[in-house]
Structure formats: structure tokens, C-alpha cells
Amino acid sequence: MNILIAILGLSFLILIHEMGHYWAARWLKIPVVNFSIGFGPALFTLHNKLGTSFTLRAILLGGYVKFWEPHMPNSKGKVFDEHPVWKRMITVIAGPLTNLICAYVFFVFLGLSGVTGLKPVVGEVLEDSIAAKAEILPGDTILSLNGAKVLxxxxxxxxxxxxxGEPKVSIIVEAADKEILQKxxxxxxxxxxxxxxxxxxxLIGITPKVIQIKPTIxxxxxxxxxxxxxxxxxxxxxSINGEYIYTWREFSSSIQQSPDQELNLRVLRNxxxxxxxLTPAVHPDNPDKGLAGIRVKTPEIGTSIVDEYYTKAVYPLSQVWTYAFKQTSATLKLTVESLYQLLIGGLGLDSLGGPISIVQHVGVSVEVGMQSFIKMMAFINLSLFFFNLLPIPILDGGHLVTHIIEVLLRRKPSARFLRNYQTLGFALLVTLFIFVTFNDLSRLL
Structure with missing residues (x-):
């Protein structure tokens, strides 16, 4: 069921993207031949009075808006490339822009409804760590990081x-004695x-102040x-291998330290x-780390014990717009940095994931709860915004490049250039798809 919800969620984001292209074209009076969600065989098709067909196809992971082309019958005056270049550029940008707006709206919704999580209180500071050198102390409450408010x-x-990677990052904390300090x-x-x-x-050398939860699944x-x-x-x-376990943290640590190693558990049941x-699986992103797929049973929010460690951050209407903007900009900055690290070798290519990984991650977010699911939808929206604007032929960014060339040259690029450019783009995307699918399958096997 979670996988089905994940697929429907991704289909919704694709629908949002394609609707951006479609509504921009409608607004600019550019005729549309077909609006498709998915690829492969058509499940059903509807038609509107403007001559546009709307099709739902069998494979939901994708979609497209098809415009008129010169070789089509009755295409005179309707061909997309015959419209002014500025109209075409707006239509191309509208898809990714709609994903950006949708992500922002998701973050606004999260901020208004409230986000539950650990209070930003430091529990432990590791010796000789970055935090220790900055004189961060146990009991400090983090108020902001480089100007961004931390709740x-x-x-x-x-x-x-x-x-x-930054040498100077400002952090403002409230000490245990309530003194506000900048470090x-x-x-x-x-x-x-x-x-x-x-x-x-x-990495920074701190852990949050956490409740010592019993190791209950x-x-x-x-x-x-x-x-x-x-x-x-x-x-x-x-116990694990005869060693008594008293807290969830001890149990989690034992799992992480034992990838592909059989552990004997003594368990209290009824x-x-x-x-x-139990033999923990090998973590797909770190072969030295074990993964069991277990979620801890936590006390309900609202009890006196949990209130000491957890809080629900609700942003008022006057502040939620800033919260959503900072979440959006931080995510985009991280996406750009991730791509840069991939290009220079800072991140391994095996960290790339494809459709299978995306569906799995969304499915896990559904399992965790609505807040996690909405946040995951916001992240994927921003990924769609960014990667669709990359200057790769066939993607929106590739189309934008050809339109910019047309503006600079004051004429359309030659048919030969467009053909070679699109062939290159198709080859790149097919290669990338095969690579990320191989990564996905390697994690499963």
C-alpha cells in the first residue's frame, strides 16, 4: 500500500510539472496536441473542445505535453516553433517553476500545521571535535546557524x-544559565x-539531548x-549476543556496527x-554500516517526559513565509552542492538513485508519517525543478538553451545542430537511466 501511495505521489508531482507547461501554453495561446501522464500504452483518453487530448498511460513514472509539429496534418498556424521565442521560453520554464512553487507551498503547509522533532539542545560534545573547539557545551540550546533560526x-x-566546507559558520546558542552567546x-x-x-x-561532534528510550520496537x-x-x-x-541492552541507542548502535553479521537477540514478547x-543488511550508502529496518516505539507527545526533549514548532502566518523560503533555498543549495561534489568526485556515483530508489524513499516516508511524506514531496519537487533546468538536450533546460541560442543568433539553430544536440541528450539520459537503475538493483540484491 505504501508503494502504491508513493507512486501516486510521484505521479501527482509529474502532473504538477506538466500542468505548468500546459497552462502557460494556454495562457499564451499556444495550441497543445496531447497532455500525457505516464508512458507506454494508453489506459484512457479524454478530449476538450480546443482539440487537446488528455491521456493516462500505463507507466506512471513520467509525462509530457506534446505540441504541434510541422509534419502534422492541419498544423498551419499551430506549430510550437512558429510562435515567438519569448512565448516558447515561458512555456518551457513554467514546468520547473510550478514544481518550485509547489515545494514552497508544501513547506508553508508544514510550518503552519507544525513540525514535531527534538529540541535543539546539545546532549554530548565529543572531545577534540569541531564543536568542542568552538566551545559548544552540553546543555546549550542552538538558536540560529548563519542567521537561520533553529527551532x-x-x-x-x-x-x-x-x-x-565553510571555515567560518556563525552559531548562536543559549547557555544553560540562559546567557545568549555567539560562537x-x-x-x-x-x-x-x-x-x-x-x-x-x-561530523561536527555533538549529539542532541535525547530521552533514554527503552529498546521497544x-x-x-x-x-x-x-x-x-x-x-x-x-x-x-x-540482550544481543548475551550482552544486556537497556536503551534504544545501545540497540541501534549494535545494529549499525554489525552489517551482514548474525546477532542473537533475547526478546520479550507477550x-x-x-x-x-537477526542479520542486519548492509547499508546501501555505507558498506560498514548495518541496517535492520526497525522503528523505535516512542512515548506520545504531550507526556511530561517527552515534553522535556521534544517540541512542536508551529510558525505563525507572519513567519511561515520566511521559514518556507529558508527551507526551499537550503534544499536547492544542497542540491547544487551535491551535483558539484559528484562532478569533482567528492560524492561517489553509487550514491545516485533512480525511480526504484525514489519510490522506496517515498514509501518509507509514508510509513513514518504525514509530515515526513509532505517533506519528501517538497524535496522531490525541488529536485524536479533543478534537474529539469540542467542544459541537457530533451530536458527543459536543453530546450531553453536552444531558445537562448535563437535569441543570440536572431535565427533558429540549424536542423543538423538540433538533431545532433537531441541525439546527444537522448544518449546521456539513457546512459544515466541505465546507471541509476543498476545502482537501484544493486541495493536490492
């Missing part, structure tokens, strides 16, 4: 990501590539190592103690 620990993590983090020794193996707060991901082992929701982990063998 949750996840805000701190997200705002820190695009700042990796400086030196992140020059870090890079985006480091987060393939380490959480960003571990709150949920198990479908197809995970935990499900295959026979573990069930509400199981309480008593007042009975049973033995279960």
Missing part, C-alpha cells in the same frame, strides 16, 4: 548541510561527501532484515522470552 534539531542538521564553527575540514559515512552532527519496514528475522512490533530487546537471530 528543532532537524533544522540545525538541514541548515548545516550546505555549509560543510563560530570551523567546518573547513568537512565536505558533503563525508555524510555518506557519518551523520552531520557526528514501534514498527518494522516491509522486506527488511528485521521482518525476515521474525521480529514483531512491541517486541522488547533484552510476557515470554524468546530467542531470535
Amino acid at each position: 528543532l534539531w532537524q533544522d540545525f542538521l538541514w541548515y548545516a548541510l550546505p555549509l560543510l 563560530e564553527l570551523n567546518l573547513a575540514s568537512t565536505s558533503l561527501g563525508d555524510i555518506e559515512k557519518e551523520r552531520i552532527d557526528n 514501534g514498527g518494522i519496514l516491509e522486506g527488511s532484515a528485521a521482518e525476515k528475522s521474525g521480529l514483531q512490533e512491541s517486541d522488547v530487546i533484552l 510476557d515470554n522470552i524468546i530467542s531470535i537471530n
